[in-house]
Amino acid sequence: MMQTRRSFVKNAAMGAAALSVTPAAFSNLSERYSPDESLFFKISLAEWSLNQTLFSGKLDNLDFPAYTKKNFDIHALEYVNQFFPSSSKEYAEELLKRTIDLNMNNVLIMIDEEGDLGDQYEPKRRRAVERHFEWIECAEVLGCHSIRVNAAGRGTEEGVAAAVVRSLTELCRFAEDHAIHVIVENHGGYSSSGQWLAAIMKEVNMDNCGTLPDFGNFRISGTKTYDRYLGVKELMPYAKGVSAKSHDFDEQGHETQSDFFRLLKIVKEAGYRGYIGIEYEGRRLDEHAGIIATRDLLIKAGKSI
Secondary structure, X not given: OOOOHHHHHHHHHHOOOOOOOOOHHHHHHHHHOOOOOOOOOEEEEEHHHHHHHHHOOOOOHHHHHHHHHHHHOOOEEXXXXXXXXXXXXXXHHHHHHHHHHOOOEEEEEEOOOOOOOOOOOHHHHHHHHHHHHHHHHHHHHHOOOEEEEOOXXXXXXXXXXXXXXXHHHHHHHHHHOOOOEEEEEOOOHHHHXXXXXXXXXXXXXXXXXXXXXXXXXXXXXXXXXXXXXXXXXXXXXXXXXXXXXXXXXXXXXXXXOOOHHHHHXXXXXXXXXXXXXXXXXXXXXXXXXXXXHHHHHHHHHHHXX
């Protein structure tokens, strides 16, 4: 029987046995999406790429699917919860109707600003977990395969890691009944260490828990960065999604901070065959031009491998 948020919170203390799984199983999940003829992956658009347009009110979240299809010829969507006025079933059903009418695929929802899953203060950590439950339910209605969460928290590496493991285990147990996966992005702080985040995946050891390796988010602090190529390689065995972060491009159309050819080779060698989401964060090119440049580079690099 499917658990509601209320029943799950009530019964969470009783615990449940985590499902054992080998790392290879994580990368096989995305094989249900058949690859394009010329690429080993499919392309999706992360809504954050249009954050300026959305925050300004020039684009509404409900119109994101049509805008994406018309302007970029991309047919898969990665939403951001900050642009949802509500996580309600009614709102999700309206958004789903629009994507069905357009023959679009809903891939995942990126969840931000719902509390730190690595919070050292137990009541706050629990509250953060519970605030993510509604987004799991929303993702289920939309037909997404995952929600993306952050492994954030203050304290020692060991303390934050222990709290994140507890939070992910609780979230994944709830998400099992909704056929949703909980995936963690390298997104600053300790989570930008591939070694740290991979160790958390091993500790949680559940088949609906994984990673969303981001090509660009490897800044641990203001003075410390993690090698992006090593980090992506360490996170790919657990990947249920991949984020192609871009900022700027040279005259040849290559991203100036990340070698997409090298990164896509790492992704392919890991056996990944799912969606790679465009996430443009640059300022020199406008959002529209940046998304197109990232899309074209993905296609060019993907065909070369």
